[in-house]
Amino acid sequence: MTAIDTIIVGAGSRGNAYGQYALEHPRELRVVGVAEPDPVRRDRFVGLHDIAPDMIFNDWQSLLASRGKRAPTIINCTMDRFHFESTMRMLELGYDVLLEKPMTPVLRENVRLVQKAEETGRQLQVCHVLRYTPFWQALREVVDSGALGRIVSLTHRENLIYYHMAHSFVRGNWRQQSSSGPMILCKCCHDFDILLWILKQRVRHLSSFGSLAHFRPENAPEGATERCTDGCPAADTCKYEATKLYARDGFGWPLNAVSYIPTKAARLEQLESGPYGRCVYKCDNDVVDHQTVNMEMEDGATVTLVMNGQGDEECRTMRWDGTEATLYGKFSSGGNQMRIHHHLSGEIEEIPVIARDSSGHGGGDFGIVRSFLNALQGKPDDSVTTARESLESHLLAFAAEESRLNKSVIDMAEYRARVYADADDQRR
Ligand SMILES: NC(=O)c1ccc[n+]([C@@H]2O[C@H](COP(=O)([O-])OP(=O)(O)OC[C@H]3O[C@@H](n4cnc5c(N)ncnc54)[C@H](O)[C@@H]3O)[C@@H](O)[C@H]2O)c1
Numbered sequence: 001m002t003a004i005d006t007i008i009v010g011a012g013s014r015g016n017a018y019g020q021y022a023l024e025h026p027r028e029l030r031v032v033g034v035a036e037p038d039p040v041r042r043d044r045f046v047g048l049h050d051i052a053p054d055m056i057f058n059d060w061q062s063l064l065a066s067r068g069k070r071a072p073t074i075i076n077c078t079m080d081r082f083h084f085e086s087t088m089r090m091l092e093l094g095y096d097v098l099l100e101k102p103m104t105p106v107l108r109e110n111v112r113l114v115q116k117a118e119e120t121g122r123q124l125q126v127c128h129v130l131r132y133t134p135f136w137q138a139l140r141e142v143v144d145s146g147a148l149g150r151i152v153s154l155t156h157r158e159n160l161i162y163y164h165m166a167h168s169f170v171r172g173n174w175r176q177q178s179s180s181g182p183m184i185l186c187k188c189c190h191d192f193d194i195l196l197w198i199l200k201q202r203v204r205h206l207s208s209f210g211s212l213a214h215f216r217p218e219n220a221p222e223g224a225t226e227r228c229t230d231g232c233p234a235a236d237t238c239k240y241e242a243t244k245l246y247a248r249d250g251f252g253w254p255l256n257a258v259s260y261i262p263t264k265a266a267r268l269e270q271l272e273s274g275p276y277g278r279c280v281y282k283c284d285n286d287v288v289d290h291q292t293v294n295m296e297m298e299d300g301a302t303v304t305l306v307m308n309g310q311g312d313e314e315c316r317t318m319r320w321d322g323t324e325a326t327l328y329g330k331f332s333s334g335g336n337q338m339r340i341h342h343h344l345s346g347e348i349e350e351i352p353v354i355a356r357d358s359s360g361h362g363g364g365d366f367g368i369v370r371s372f373l374n375a376l377q378g379k380p381d382d383s384v385t386t387a388r389e390s391l392e393s394h395l396l397a398f399a400a401e402e403s404r405l406n407k408s409v410i411d412m413a414e415y416r417a418r419v420y421a422d423a424d425d426q427r428r
Contacts, residue, residue, distance in 0.1 A: 338350070
C-alpha cells in the first residue's frame with residue numbers, strides 16, 4: 001500500500017488524534033501539511049510530522065488561497081463553525097475530505113455540503129467514529145443475525161461525566177448555540193447515526209424535551225466568585241472547581257484544552273484569565289444540559305435517546321428489546337459490556353468485544369481513518385458512510401431541537417422536504 005498524503009487543518013485535539021494514525025502507520029498515511037493559527041500547537045505538530053516549510057499555513061484560508069491543490073486529501077479538524085466555508089472550498093479545489101462532525105451547525109449548509117460533494121464527485125466522509133469501533137460493529141452483527149428477533153423498543157443513553165459537561169458545554173467551545181450549535185447536534189449526531197446504521201431504516205416521527213437546568217447563576221453557591229482562582233469560598237465543596245480539574249502537569253484531554261504547555265504553572269496561568277477558570281454558574285453558556293428524544297421508526301419500533309450531563313461515568317448505555325431477546329450494553333473507555341438475555345431459554349450470552357487498537361472512542365479514531373483510506377483506494381468497507389447518509393443524523397438532531405423549542409411533534413418526511421426546499425432556495 002502506498003501512503004496517502006494528507007494535510008491536517010486544525011492541529012488541536014482531533015487533529016492530533018488523526019495525526020497519530022500517520023505516526024503509527026507511516027506506510028498508509030503521511031501528514032505533509034498543516035494549517036493552524038496557534039503557534040504552540042502548529043510548531044509541535046510540524047515537529048511531530050516533519051512538515052516542509054512551504055506546507056505550513058497559519059489557517060485554512062491561506063492554505064486554500066495558496067497555489068492549487070497541495071495534496072490529494074485534507075482532514076478538516078477545525079471548530080464546527082468553520083466547517084462549511086472551508087469544506088466547500090476544499091471540495092471545489094478537488095480535495096477528498098475527512099470532515100469532523102458535526103458537518104456544520106447551520107441546517108441548510110449541511111444540505112449544501114452534501115450537494116457540493118456530489119457535484120464535484122469528491123469523497124466527503126464525516127467523522128462519525130462510532131461506526132468504526134468493534135463495539136458498535138458487534139452490536140450491528142447481533143441485530144443483523146436476528147438473535148434479538150424484531151426490535152420493538154430501545155433506549156440509548158449518552159451519559160457525559162459531569163466534568164465533561166462543564167468543560168465542553170458550559171465553559172468551553174460548545175457552550176453557545178450561536179457559535180457551535182445545539183448540544184443535541186454537537187454531542188449526539190454520532191448517536192443518531194449509529195442508531196440509523198444499525199436499524200437500517202428512517203425515523204417517521206420525533207419529539208424532544210430538555211433544558212438548561214443547572215448551570216445558571218441562581219444555582220451558584222453563596223458568595224461564589226467569578227473565577228475559581230479568585231479565592232472562591234465554595235472551592236472545597238464544588239466538584240467543578242477549576243484548579244482541581246486542570247492545574248496539573250501532563251498531556252492529554254482535557255488538560256491540553258487549557259494549555260498545550262504541559263505544566264501545572266502554565267495551566268494555572270490560563271485559569272486566571274481563560275475560559276476554563278470561570279465559575280460554571282457564571283458563564284455565557286446557553287445550550288441545554290439534558291435532553292431526551294423520542295422517535296418512532298418506519299416499522300413502528302420506538303426509540304428513546306437520552307443525553308445527560310450529570311453522569312458519574314463517561315459512557316453510552318443501552319437496552320434493546322426484541323421479540324426474542326433483550327440486549328444490554330455499555331460502551332465505555334473503562335470497559336465495554338454486551339450481553340443478550342434470551343427470552344425462551346433464559347440463557348445469558350456474553351458478547352465479546354475485542355479491541356483492535358487503543359485509539360480514542362473505543363478504536364473509532366483510527367477506524368475511521370482506515371476506512372477513509374480504504375474508500376479512497378476503491379475498497380470501501382461496510383462502515384463507510386457517505387455525506388448524504390451522515391446528513392440524515394444531522395437532520396434528526398435539528399428536528400429534535402425544533403421540537404424541544406416549539407414543544408411539537410415533527411413529521412420527518414415533511415421536515416426533510418422543508419429543509420431541502422430551503423436549501424434549494426438559498427442555492428438559487
Ligand atoms: N469525532 C468526534 O468524536 C469528535 C470529538 C470531539 C470533537 N469533535 C469535533 O472536532 C472538531 C475539532 O474539535 P477539537 O476538540 O479538536 O477542537 P480544538 O479547539 O482542540 O481544535 C481546533 C483547532 O482549530 C484551530 N483553528 C482555529 N481557526 C482555524 C483556522 N482558521 N484554520 C485552521 N485551524 C484553525 C484551533 O486553533 C484549534 O487548534 C470540532 O468540530 C468538534 O466538534 C469531534
